[in-house]
Amino acid sequence: MFSETRYARNGELHVAYRASDAGDRDIVFVPNWFTCCEVLPELPSLQGWIEAMTSLGRLIFLDQPGTGASDPVGPGALPTLEQWTDSITAVLDELDSREAVILALDGAFATAVMFAATHPSRTTALIGLEVYADRGAKGTDGLSSEEALGALVSLWGTGQFQHAINPDMPWNEDVRASWARLERLAAAPGTLQSTLPFVAELNVADLLPSVRVPTLIVQHTDDPYVTRSMGIHIADNIPNAKYVELPGRNMYHFVEPWRPAFEEVYQFLTGHQAEVADDRVLATVLFTDIVDSTRRAADIGDRDWHALLDAHDSIVRSQLARFRGREINTAGDGFLAMFDGPQRAIRCAMAIRDALRALGIEVRAGLHTGECEVRGDDIGGIGVHIGARVSALAEPGQVLVSSTLRDLVIGSGLQFEGFGTHQLKGVPGDWQLFAVTGG
DSSP, X not given: OBOOOEEEEETTEEEEEEEXXXXXXXXXXXXXXXXOTTTGGGOGGGHHHHHHHTTTSEEEEEXXXXXXXXXXXXXXXXXXXXXXXXXXXXXXHHTTOSOEEEEEEETTHHHHHHHHHHOGGGEEEEEEEEEXXXXXXXXXXXXXXXXXXXXXXXXXXXXXXXXXXXXXXXXXHHHHHHHHHHHHHXXXXXXXXXXXXXXXXXXXXXXXXGOOSOEEEEEETXXXXXXXXXXXXXXXXXXXXXXXXXXXXXXXXXXXXXXXXXXXXXHHHHSSOOOXXXXXXXXXXXEEEETTHHHHHHHHOHHHHHHHHHHHHHHHHHHHHHTTOEEEXXXXXXXXXXXXXXXXXXXXXXXXXXXXXXXXXXXXXXXXXXXXXXXXXXXXXXXXXXXXXXXXXXXXXXXEEEHHHHHHTTTSSOEEEEEEEEEOTTSOXXXXXXXXXXX
């Protein structure tokens, strides 16, 4: 979907950028303090939002000088607002783009305002998602003090900062690791420490009345860092700006839950209501795998093993059809399936186990009910992650479920016994698990 990273020239500086396929309009994602366009378009947390945004046009990511894959600004030197603004022009020129929607977040809004006010003929619209024009005059975002800066620098490269500023974003070890990698490739801690004070001093409040392009400001009501008063101040001072307030605490509007803000952006740019598919559903996931499959294959030989696998697959699929399960994928000797009913999922797991025993095959199964991300024919998200971890703890012949799932089938006649409290790798907290004993 996105091009390889390429470079535009901003004077003597090389500005890295990536762009999606051409569309009805160009949309420049103006980066905040530190990004890396090599990684950002592929970050799992952004995939739903990116897919939606590219339905509106060509989405362009860039790295400002001094960060990511772009040139540093020079030994001991700090970037300037002018260099950052000129970088947008350089990328648009490189792409032969006459004009674009300028979309910015928090600290990047100063650059976006400077560009929109200076180049109105090249600015289709200005969109600010959780933004401020003057951090000091309108309160604090909690990131300006020396103490806060030191804490941020100490966290940089771990991904934990992203969770702190986006508490409503789904979070697990895989998500943390992906953000941590982005941080490390975006900037070293020393670069962060030297540049953040400069960003904190940016003040474009006096430029707001000079913005003469259609402007949309979207703000979360309960963000403690970029407060609602900051967004209101901007909308009050840009002529005819539209201000929209949405429930939520995240600083970013492009991670879950991103749909409300996207719907506002879509309507603002097109004049129509967005039709956004809901790709997050509550489902029960089932993982199965054959116990000691490697040893069994070695004992009976490849030909007999493949015949046994074919019989195994046929039985699993017939039981999935019987209990209205949906096969998601199979990896060698295991299945991942999802169900819209927790009781059916458990009974299916029991039926698979019992039917396969007649073939001399022992399986283990793990189940969990939770929110899943539907990605075409595949599923992902924390619910799937937990299901996989539960399955890994199951003993041969055992159907193991999370406490969440057990609680949903009370009164069904299914019987359970406790399997202890466990920590699931990559999942916060302690989890009580239960083995299905009958029903």
